[in-house]
Every structure is written in C-alpha cells, then in structure tokens.
Amino acid sequence: MAETDNASPQTLRMVAVTEANTVTGAVKSLLDFCRASRDLSRTSPHEPRVETSIITFERARRGDSDSSRASAAGGPNKFVAAARGLGLEVDVIEERFRFDPRAVRGLRRAVERRAPDVVVTYHVKSHFLFRLSGIGRRRAWVAYHHGYTSTDRKMLAYNRLDRWSLPAADRVVTVCEAFARELEEKRGVAREKIFVQHNSITPGREVGEEEIKRLRARLRIAEGERVVLTIGRLSREKAQADLLRAFKLLTRNESAAGGRVRLVVVGDGPERSGLERLAYELGLDDRVVFAGQSGDVAPFYAAADVFALPSHSEGSPYVLLEAMAAGLPVVSTDAGGVPEIVSDEESALLVAVRDEAAMARALSRVLSDTKLAHALTSKASALAATRHAPETYARSLARLYRDVVSTSREAHGG
Numbered sequence: 001m002a003e004t005d006n007a008s009p010q011t012l013r014m015v016a017v018t019e020a021n022t023v024t025g026a027v028k029s030l031l032d033f034c035r036a037s038r039d040l041s042r043t044s045p046h047e048p049r050v051e052t053s054i055i056t057f058e059r060a061r062r063g064d065s066d067s068s069r070a071s072a073a074g075g076p077n078k079f080v081a082a083a084r085g086l087g088l089e090v091d092v093i094e095e096r097f098r099f100d101p102r103a104v105r106g107l108r109r110a111v112e113r114r115a116p117d118v119v120v121t122y123h124v125k126s127h128f129l130f131r132l133s134g135i136g137r138r139r140a141w142v143a144y145h146h147g148y149t150s151t152d153r154k155m156l157a158y159n160r161l162d163r164w165s166l167p168a169a170d171r172v173v174t175v176c177e178a179f180a181r182e183l184e185e186k187r188g189v190a191r192e193k194i195f196v197q198h199n200s201i202t203p204g205r206e207v208g209e210e211e212i213k214r215l216r217a218r219l220r221i222a223e224g225e226r227v228v229l230t231i232g233r234l235s236r237e238k239a240q241a242d243l244l245r246a247f248k249l250l251t252r253n254e255s256a257a258g259g260r261v262r263l264v265v266v267g268d269g270p271e272r273s274g275l276e277r278l279a280y281e282l283g284l285d286d287r288v289v290f291a292g293q294s295g296d297v298a299p300f301y302a303a304a305d306v307f308a309l310p311s312h313s314e315g316s317p318y319v320l321l322e323a324m325a326a327g328l329p330v331v332s333t334d335a336g337g338v339p340e341i342v343s344d345e346e347s348a349l350l351v352a353v354r355d356e357a358a359m360a361r362a363l364s365r366v367l368s369d370t371k372l373a374h375a376l377t378s379k380a381s382a383l384a385a386t387r388h389a390p391e392t393y394a395r396s397l398a399r400l401y402r403d404v405v406s407t408s409r410e411a412h413g414g
Contacts, residue, residue, distance in 0.1 A: 011049045012401055015114050017107065017130055018122035019057045020079040026122045026146050027079050028318070029199055030054075033397055034086055036200065036390035040398075043391075048398040053089040055110045056080060057103060057125070059096075099125060104133045111135050117405045118142060127165035136168060140408035142401065143169040145187075147179050147315045147336070163187050170404050171195050173397075175316035176337025195400055198341060200393030201321035201384050207302035215299045219264060219289045226261045226367050229304035229328070231297055231319045232311070234269030239333070241271070241278055242356055243310040248282045249360035257367040261287070266300055268293045301326035306366045306373070311335045312353050321388055324380040329373040331362040341388075347379040 020027040034052050041049045056079070083090050091114075093106035107129055111119060118140040121127045127143050130136060143166055166172050167188045173195045174180050180196050183189040221227060228247065232238045247263045254260055265275070265288065272290065279288045294300065301307070307323035309332035314320075316337050323330050324341075330348040332338050333355075342348035349366060351358035366373050386392070 010046070011051060012118060012398070012405060013114070013116045014050050014052045014118050014120055014401060015055055015111055015116040016052055016120045016122065017055045017126040019125055020123075021077040023079055023082050025318075026144060029144075030120075030122060031082060031086060032200055032202065032390060033394055034083075034088060036394035037398060038086075040391050040394045044395075047395060048402045050394075050398050050401060053091070053114055053116075054083050055091045055093060055107065055114075057095050058092045059094075099128065101132075104129055108133050108135060111139070118401050118408075120144065120401075121169075124161055124165075127169070128161045131165045131168050136170075140401075140405045141169045142171045142173060142404055145172055145174040145179060145183060147175070147182075147313065159187075167193075169193065170408055171400065173197050173400070175199060176314075176340050178336045178340075179315055197393070197396055197400075198316040198337065198388060199318060199321060200390045201318070201325045201388050202390055203325045203385075204298040204301065204322065207299050211299055212303045215303050219262075219291065219303075221262055221264075221289075221303070222260070224259060226257065226259055226306075227304040228261060228263045228306055228308055228363060228367075229266070229300055230263070230308045230310065231266040231300065231322075232309075232317075234265070234267050234271040234275060236271060237311060237313045238269075238271075239310040239312050239354075240265060240275050242312075242354060243308055243359065244275065244278050244282060244284065244288065246308075246310070246356040246359035246363070247288070248284060249357060250363050251284070251287060253364070257364040261367065263288045264291055264300065264304065265289065266291045266294055266297060297322065298326070301328050304328055306331060306363060308359070308363060309333065309338070310359060311338075314338050316341065321384055324377075324384040324388075327377045327381050329366045329376045330380060331359065331366060333359075342380060342383070347376060347383055349376070 016030055018027055023031060037050045040047050080090055091110040093103050093110065095103045116139065119130065120142045121130050122144045171193055172183060172189050174183060175198055177196055180194045183194055184191045230240060230243055234240055250257060250261060276290060279285050301323060307328045307330045309320055311333055312335060314336040320330060320332060320338065320341060330342065332348055332350055333353045334350040335353050339350060344350040349362040351362050
C-alpha cells in the first residue's frame, strides 16, 4: 500500500465513494465523521488522523459531456457543496444512467490517483461498482450498510446486488445489531466482518423563547396546548398512520394527559396525502399540523412536550438522537436498533410496533407526569452527550480503519 512521504504512521488516507444530492442519512454521517475527525486530531494528536476525499457520481446533462462544466452550469448538489464547504476534495464521475458501466473506469482512475489506504463505500451502487472494478483486491475496503427502507421491486433488486457486493468487503459497518443479524443471515456476510456503530449527534443550536412563540403562532398552537412532535420521511415504514390512530385515542382522554394536545408532523414524502386524508377521517384535521419539510428542526424540538417515533423499522435514527440531545422526552416503538440506544422506563418509554393503544398510554404518561418526563430526559441527554458524542464516533471509526488497513497490508504482503 502506497504511503506519501509526509504521512505519519497515525495518518490514514481515506476515499469515500457515495452518491447523494442532499445531506441526509448516510452522507450526513460521513460529513459528521469528517468534521469530528478533524476536531479530534486538533485536540488529541495521538489519535489516528483520517484525511478524507470523496468520489461521487453525477448524471450527464444533455449537450454537455464535461461533468465539471455540467456541475458549474447547474450548480453543485447540496452534498457536493457541503463536502467542499468542509474543505474536502471531491471527484465527480459522470454517468449516463444509474449503474453505468463506464463509471467503473472513472472510479478506477479516481481511486488510483488518490492512492488511499482505505476505500469506504456508502450505498448499494457504490458497493456494486467498487467490487466490479476489482480495486478491492488491492486496497482495504469498508462498506456501510444502513438498512433498506422499502420492499418494492427496485429495492428487492438492490438487495440482490448487495448479496454479491457486501461479502467481499474487508469490513461491513452497520448501525445496529438488528441489521448485523440481517447481514449475516440474509446477505451472507461473515459475522467477524461486521462492525456495529450507532450514529452520533451534535447538540442542536439554542432556541430562544421568542423563536418558540413565533413557531407556535405559525402552527396555530394555542396557549397552554401540549405538543406531540414527530419528524421523519412520510413513508409506510415510518408508520405515521399508526401515530395518528394513537393520537386519536389520546384525545379521547385529554384530562389524563394534562390538557388539550396537538400533533405536529414535520417531514414530507409519498404518504403525505394519505396521512392528511386519514387525519380528516379520524376527525383530527383541527388537531394535526403537517408542517412539511424543514431545514432547521431545532425550534420544533424546543416547542414540543414529547417526541413520538412510531416506526416499524429503524436502524440508528437521527431523530431519536436529536430529541435526546434536545432534552425532549421520547416515546418510541421498540423497532430495530432503538432498544440499543435507549432503555424502556429509563431513557425513553418503548412500546411494541403497531400497538397504537400502548403508544397512546405512553404519550399520556409523559404528558401528565413531570417527574417521569424529567427523569427520562436527564438520562437520555447524558447518553447523547457521551455514548453518541461526535468524538466517540470519530475515534471508534478511525481505529476500525487503522485495523482494517493493517490487516489488509499483512494479507497483501505490503
């Protein structure tokens, strides 16, 4: 494995291969790692330093075969702009269509030019193209698995690609033990190759009382009204329909919940029209606010009394970590990796998936019991600040990359 003359033994060169237009999910965790790793190298020089560059893909624009000109003409996507804003070098590979074989040649050239110690891939396409390129036979390879959010025909095809790609990686990083079991049992990844790393969270900005008042006024939340908040993509696996039905049960006994309640739903997605229709059918159209997508969710956490996460499937949800860091009590289903992050009756109240009555009872408990709400937030905030701190996350992954590179060099005699 090539070394640059000025690279110390504690410095690793990493190339991240991914595809994204926005800063969410996997690429958010990538940028968070880069930011935290940089901060950690300044405060703890003995820790392994990871220097990261990025390779991503862009669909060619008609009439312009030069990807750099195409980017300049249309402006970089939000992910590319955010990466470059952090000072990261980004190579953009032009492709004619998704899974374009020509992109393999561009990927080979970009990786060889960067000469990394380790290559990290973040999505189905990058896993597939990287294995197809054959680069993994010469360089250490870590692949990330964040779970699958749907079971449609396209996603089933993607699953088959991952069954071919992921077992060839030196390590597969996933966000919870539930996904680790799935990788071993359904994707053929050896258990000793799997590394579980929950997401990290950076505390949100401080929100003043005036800003909270303005938001509540915009959402038409009356003085003294209690707020149940949920944030996420409006899709089936996020189960906002279950929450609407649970909320209907909650409104039937508002006195037990400490007063009149309102549900605020932040996010957008394919289920929005169906959810709005369901809210109307349940007679909740005057109690539920569909606030849409928001680039700044801090005011919503600050204005709420309890956070609800009704998902059928989860890995290491950012919204859960955000609520914990914001000091907002949480009621969640025990889906996926959620019980690995919070404990029932200690740092959150957990209920079974699809148990709408239990969700309603748990929300009522938190809203009516100030002592319980304070105990849950106190424990959850401490967990967010320690176990899920950005420095903890960066330190863990840097050590993993160092170990993978060392093992790969021994295997290749380098």
